[in-house]
Amino acid sequence: MVILNSISRRSAHVARTVTLRSLSVLTPSEAGRRAAAMMAERQAKDPSAIATILSHSGMDAKGDNIPMAPPLHVATTYTRPADGIYRDGDSVYARMDNPTRLQLEKAIFELECINLAGREDKAITSYAFSSGLAGVTSILLAHSSPLTVLLPDDLYHGVSSLLSNVFSKHRVNARHVNMRDVSEIVKAIQSVNSNDDVIVWMESPSNPKCHVLDIQSICQAVEPLRSSYTITTVVDGTMASPILTRPLELGADVSFHSGTKYLAGHSDALLGLVTLSPVTSRGHELVSAMNDAQILGGAVASPFDSWLTLRGMRTLHVRVERQCKTTQQLVEYLEKQKEQMKIIHLYYPGLISHQQHDVAKRQMQGGFGGVFSMEFDDEATAMAFAAALQTVHRATSLGGPETLIEHRASIEPPERRTSPPGLLRVSIGLEDINDLIRDFEMAAGIAQEIVK
Numbered sequence: 288m289v290i291l292n293s294i295s296r297r298s299a300h301v302a303r304t305v306t307l308r309s310l311s312v313l314t315p316s317e318a319g320r321r322a323a324a325m326m327a328e329r330q331a332k333d334p335s336a337i338a339t340i341l342s343h344s345g346m347d348a349k350g351d352n353i354p355m356a357p358p359l360h361v362a363t364t365y366t367r368p369a370d371g372i373y374r375d376g377d378s379v380y381a382r383m384d385n386p387t388r389l390q391l392e393k394a395i396f397e398l399e400c401i402n403l404a405g406r407e408d409k410a411i412t413s414y415a416f417s418s419g420l421a422g423v424t425s426i427l428l429a430h431s432s433p434l435t436v437l438l439p440d441d442l443y444h445g446v447s448s449l450l451s452n453v454f455s456k457h458r459v460n461a462r463h464v465n466m467r468d469v470s471e472i473v474k475a476i477q478s479v480n481s482n483d484d485v486i487v488w489m490e491s492p493s494n495p496k497c498h499v500l501d502i503q504s505i506c507q508a509v510e511p512l513r514s515s516y517t518i519t520t521v522v523d524g525t526m527a528s529p530i531l532t533r534p535l536e537l538g539a540d541v542s543f544h545s546g547t548k549y550l551a552g553h554s555d556a557l558l559g560l561v562t563l564s565p566v567t568s569r570g571h572e573l574v575s576a577m578n579d580a581q582i583l584g585g586a587v588a589s590p591f592d593s594w595l596t597l598r599g600m601r602t603l604h605v606r607v608e609r610q611c612k613t614t615q616q617l618v619e620y621l622e623k624q625k626e627q628m629k630i631i632h633l634y635y636p637g638l639i640s641h642q643q644h645d646v647a648k649r650q651m652q653g654g655f656g657g658v659f660s661m662e663f664d665d666e667a668t669a670m671a672f673a674a675a676l677q678t679v680h681r682a683t684s685l686g687g688p689e690t691l692i693e694h695r696a697s698i699e700p701p702e703r704r705t706s707p708p709g710l711l712r713v714s715i716g717l718e719d720i721n722d723l724i725r726d727f728e729m730a731a732g733i734a735q736e737i738v739k
C-alpha cells in the first residue's frame with residue numbers, strides 16, 4: 288500500500304514535469320539552476336538582509352533534498368583514505384574540525400561581517416569555544432606578554448576575575464579606565480610601557496550598569512598610537528548581540544560574545560564566539576595565534592552546543608526585536624512609577640536620561656537591548672522585591688526566553704564587588720508585557736511592606 292502510494296505520487300510528479308516541459312523551454316531543474324546562478328550574482332553585489340541570513344543559519348548545503356536542519360556530527364574521529372592523505376574538506380578529529388562547529392563558525396562570521404566593506408572572499412576567522420570565558424582566555428593567550436589589558440570601569444565581573452586570579456601570574460596587567468571618555472583611553476595607552484602589547488577591552492552595553500561605549504570613536508582614537516604600540520581593540524558585545532551592534536563594522540579588531548546568552552538564546556547551551564576582523568591588520572596578525580589558542584588550547588565548543596546555537600540563531604532577530612520592545616516599554620513604565628516604587632536609579636540606554644543615549648541611538652541598530660538594571664536604596668529592599676516576583680525568575684545569566692532577575696552584588700566576588708548593594712539586573716524574556724508590569728507592580732508593593 289505504502290509502495291503503491293509512493294509510486295502513484297511519483298508518477299503524478301513525472302506527469303506534471305512532462306506537462307511543464309511541453310509548455311516551456313526550461314525544465315524545472317534547469318530553471319532552478321539558472322535562478323541559483325542569477326541569485327548568486329545578485330547576492331555578491333547586494334547580500335540578503337540579516338533576517339533572511341539568520342532564518343537559514345547552518346543550512347547552506349547545496350543540491351536537491353537537503354535537510355531543513357543542520358546535521359549534528361558527534362564523531363570524534365574520521366577514517367583516513369587508503370593512501371593516507373586527507374583530501375580538501377575531509378574531517379580529521381573533532382577538536383580540530385568538527386563539521387557542526389565549523390558550520391556555526393561560518394554562520395557567526397557571516398553575521399558579524401554582514402555589512403563590513405572588504406570582507407568578500409575572506410577566510411572565515413570566527414572561533415567557537417566551550418564557554419564565553421574560554422573565548423576570553425583564548426583571546427588573551429593569542430597575545431604575547433608582557434601585556435596590559437585596559438578594562439572599562441563597568442564590565443562583566445568574570446573578565447576582571449580571570450585577569451586578576453589567573454593572568455596576573457603570567458605578566459598580564461589589568462587596569463580600569465573610564466572608557467566613556469575617549470581621551471582617558473589615549474592617556475592610559477600612552478602611560479603603558481612600550482614593550483607591552485595592549486588590549487583595549489570594551490564591553491557595550493556593560494554588564495550590569497548598561498554603560499554604552501562609542502566603539503567607532505575609540506577605534507579611531509587608538510589608530511595613531513599603533514605606530515608606537517601593538518594594540519588590539521576587542522569588544523564584548525554579549526549584551527547587544529550582533530543584531531544591535533556589530534563591532535567589526537565599527538573598526539574593532541576582535542568581536543567577542545558569550546554565545547550562552549542571546550545567540551543560543553534558550554538557557555540551554557554554554558559557549559563563546561570570537562571573530563577576528565578580516566579587514567584590519569591587527570585582525571590578520573592574530574589569525575595564526577587564535578587558531579593555536581583554539582585548537583591547541585583545546586577549549587572548543589561541543590558539537591551539541593554548536594548545534595543548539597545554530598538553531599538559536601535562526602530566531603535571533605525576532606527574539607531580540609521583541610526583547611528590546613518589551614524592555615523599552617517596561618523601563619518607561621518603571622520610570623513613571625519610580626518614586627512610588629522607591630526605585631532610585633534605572634540603568635537602560637533606551638532612556639533619554641541615560642548618559643550615552645545619543646551614542647546608543649547612533650550605534651545600536653533597532654533597539655537598546657533586553658537587559659536593564661534598577662537600583663533600590665538598600666540591599667534589603669532589592670532582595671525583598673526579587674523575592675516577591677512570581678512571573679520573573681531569580682537566576683543569573685541573560686538573553687533567554689524567560690525574564691530573569693539577579694542581585695549582582697551578591698554574585699560578584701567580595702574583593703571586586705562593583706555593583707551597588709541595592710542593584711538588581713533584569714534580563715527580559717519573551718513574556719507578555721502586561722504580565723511583567725503586573726509582576727513588577729505587585730512585587731514593589733510587597734517589598735515595601737516587608738522592609739517596613
Ligand SMILES: Cc1ncc(COP(=O)(O)O)c(C=O)c1O
Pocket residue numbers: 418419420421443445490494523525526544545546547557558559684
Ligand atoms: C558580558 C559577558 N561577557 C562574558 C560572559 C561569560 O560568558 P560564559 O558564562 O558563557 O562563560 C558573560 C556571562 O555572563 C557576560 O555577561
